[in-house]
Amino acid sequence: MAYTFDDFFNCGQQITYDSQIKILSYGCKNIDALMGRSLLLKGIIELYGESGVGKTQMCMQIAIEYSHNNIINENKNRILYVSTMRFPTKRLHQIIKKRYPDEYDAILNKILIIDVKTITEFFKIFKETENLRKNAIDLIIIDSITPLFLDFVLEADNNQLRTQNVSQMCYLLHKLNKSKMNGHQFKTGFGIICTNEIRANVHNPSCEKFIPALGATWENSVT
Numbered sequence: 001m002a003y004t005f006d007d008f009f010n011c012g013q014q015i016t017y018d019s020q021i022k023i024l025s026y027g028c029k030n031i032d033a034l035m036g037r038s039l040l041l042k043g044i045i046e047l048y049g050e051s052g053v054g055k056t057q058m059c060m061q062i063a064i065e066y067s068h069n070n071i072i073n074e075n076k077n078r079i080l081y082v083s084t085m086r087f088p089t090k091r092l093h094q095i096i097k098k099r100y101p102d103e104y105d106a107i108l109n110k111i112l113i114i115d116v117k118t119i120t121e122f123f124k125i126f127k128e129t130e131n132l133r134k135n136a137i138d139l140i141i142i143d144s145i146t147p148l149f150l151d152f153v154l155e156a157d158n159n160q161l162r163t164q165n166v167s168q169m170c171y172l173l174h175k176l177n178k179s180k181m182n183g184h185q186f187k188t189g190f191g192i193i194c195t196n197e198i199r200a201n202v203h204n205p206s207c208e209k210f211i212p213a214l215g216a217t218w219e220n221s222v223t
Contacts (some may be wrong), residue, residue, distance in 0.1 A: 024040065025039070050198055100213075139193070145196055
């Protein structure tokens with residue numbers, strides 16, 4: 001891939017860009033206080049853990065809080081929630097009704113949900129980024145990335161194909177996340193939050209017993 005000087009920021013532009021990065025809420029004041037300014041609308045953020053620990057709950061809380069803030073600030077931006085498992089629609093409605101009953105309908109309209117079952121479907125969705133921008137999307141939540149690769153895990157002969165697809169997904173997400181100069185203005189990339197399962201650390205169990213799934217290629221792509 002060839003680069004030109006138009007692809008780079010000068011120091012002043014970078015400082016301006018960094019100052020405009022939005023800080024997201026985890027949807028819980030105690031977690032926000034504990035984690036500080038760690039959840040930014042920048043990079044690829046990974047939330048990983050065992051099944052049932054609350055990853056989806058946290059993603060929904062983040063989506064609701066971000067949508068609520070956009071409504072208060074009269075911001076048209078919306079969220080694309082990519083679900084690779086059964087999405088807990090009932091739970092989402094319960095949280096919104098409990099926290100923001102007056103903005104119930106408005107928040108629901110800010111969160112676009114799509115079910116994806118295969119990595120091929122996933123690639124098709126993000127092939128054209130203009131469709132995302134037309135819908136005013138600036139935050140993408142993927143819950144969870146792991147099921148997209150279960151078929152490759154179950155079949156030993158598919159290890160090479162699995163690695164290729166993980167690499168392609170990483171490239172695609174970084175492309176979506178990349179900010180560019182558009183004339184004298186920034187064209188910001190999409191914020192990306194992914195959930196991931198864990199697997200046994202068979203290579204170095206004395207260091208960490210469990211580590212995020214999908215291997216080193218994915219691990220090195222998370223920011």
